[in-house]
Amino acid sequence: MNVAVVRPVFLWGAPGIGKSSLVRQFAASLDLECVSLLGTQLAPEDLIGVPQIVDGKSRFCPPEQIARDEPYCLFLDELNAASPDVQKAFYSLILDRRIGSYELPAGSIVIGAGNRATDQALARPMASALVNRLVHVHLRADAADWLKWAANNGIHAWIVDYLTQRPDHLWSAPPKTEEPFSTPRSWHMLSDTLHSYGPEVSDETIAMLGYATLTPTHAAAFRAYLKTVRHAYDFEAILKGDARWPAAPQDRDLLYFLAETFRARLARELPADKRHASPTAHRFAFRAKTLLVELAEISLEIAQLAIANANAEDGSPALPSWFLLEAARDLPRLVAARA
Incomplete structure (x- = not known):
């Protein structure tokens, strides 16, 4: 001022x-x-x-x-x-x-x-x-600031909850071709259309609206997230061992979303340096390796995506190198133990 x-x-x-x-x-x-x-x-x-x-x-x-x-x-x-x-x-x-x-x-x-x-x-x-x-x-888009604004400006609860879990999906770089891409403005547009349709909006309509306003990757992930909300799938339950990865062929998009959520959780809770990891982080890293084995039994491709190198185009976060080294070392033993 x-x-x-x-x-x-x-x-x-x-x-x-x-x-x-x-x-x-x-x-x-x-x-x-x-x-x-x-x-x-x-x-x-x-x-x-x-x-x-x-x-x-x-x-x-x-x-x-x-x-x-x-x-x-x-x-x-x-x-x-x-x-x-x-x-x-x-x-x-x-x-x-x-x-x-x-x-x-x-x-x-x-x-x-x-x-x-x-x-x-x-x-x-x-x-x-x-x-x-x-x-x-x-200026740059900041998820924390935008979510504070969204909470007081009528942004749809599904979008607020989703971007709270996946803040890296708030913004994507403009593409070189004429196609939708994710920005705070496009999430706001999607919110307005969801409010217009009401709570009974179908999965097919949500997909249409998502692909009309967001990048294809973010639209698919948002649709899968809503399946977890509507059909009581919960990553927290999978993490605790109270539920398993969805294995049905018709739930492959849901499995992909949960794997992305898993990766984002790893990036958020594991420090870049193992020496700075708390006991809770160590326990989470150990449980994560078991979850990777269980995920690979359903889809090796999706398990590989969960720990692949960071991708600047889709905004996937980078994982700590120490965790990737431990996973490469321990996964054969964990597979053998399960067998």
């Missing part, structure tokens, strides 16, 4: 991580109206206005939505996607906080936002003169 009242701020971040929502929430916290201008839909005259003859002299009249008497938050969304002429029109507004003879009221805030060129989104290079007039902040 101390920066934005004296210098314009520019937010960089991938599509769908909540840049626009963050600005609107910030403005609301200050009791300021947020006026949003979308760079891709503007022409220069939308900013500088049109000339009018006053006392025999031409004078530019800025548009009503900009020329206000009370302080407000001016949000220049997709600023770096605007045409060069529109970006030039922003210069005086950003540098001098004025358009023609109109000056922003004291206490007004100017914030810009845009995607990066690496996000497969529309992004034009910004002139160095414009770059140098902005205070730059780079």
Whole structure:
């Protein structure tokens, strides 16, 4: 806040991580109206206005939505996607906080936002003169922060519970082709559609909605998670030995999801250095090796996926190297014991 009242701020971040929502929430916290201008839909005259003859002299009249008497938050969304002429029109507004003879009221805030060129989104290079007039902040999606927000903003309970277990599925890098991908925005869209359908929504409809808004991997995992919720499958019961891995062919997607949950649990609860492992972590590591053997008896492929190398594309977390070495050493003995 101390920066934005004296210098314009520019937010960089991938599509769908909540840049626009963050600005609107910030403005609301200050009791300021947020006026949003979308760079891709503007022409220069939308900013500088049109000339009018006053006392025999031409004078530019800025548009009503900009020329206000009370302080407000001016949000220049997709600023770096605007045409060069529109970006030039922003210069005086950003540098001098004025358009023609109109000056922003004291206490007004100017914030810009845009995607990066690496996000497969529309992004034009910004002139160095414009770059140098902005205070730059780079944002990323954070599951802990988003889940706190979601709990108070009506996000569907299934989505909150799922992302609590799989925070690594909140966001995925934009693909190079035109297909859905996972972002806080897409999870919010999925939440809205699930609320619209109600609690009786079918598994087939959930799959359709998931594949329409998320990456294929995340959509399949979310559908399998809901099978665990609806049909009383529970990884905790498997971990405690009160239940077994589902072995029926029709439950293969469920088995895959439980194996992913198993991997995420290993990554979360086992420290990178064995010397820092608590007694509880050691017991969990020992039980995990038995569970791997039981999983391999059903599907060797899924068991291998559970301990495979981390994959940056699907967001699978890395497992501690000491656990993988112990597993490679102990699994033959555990297999022999079960035989």
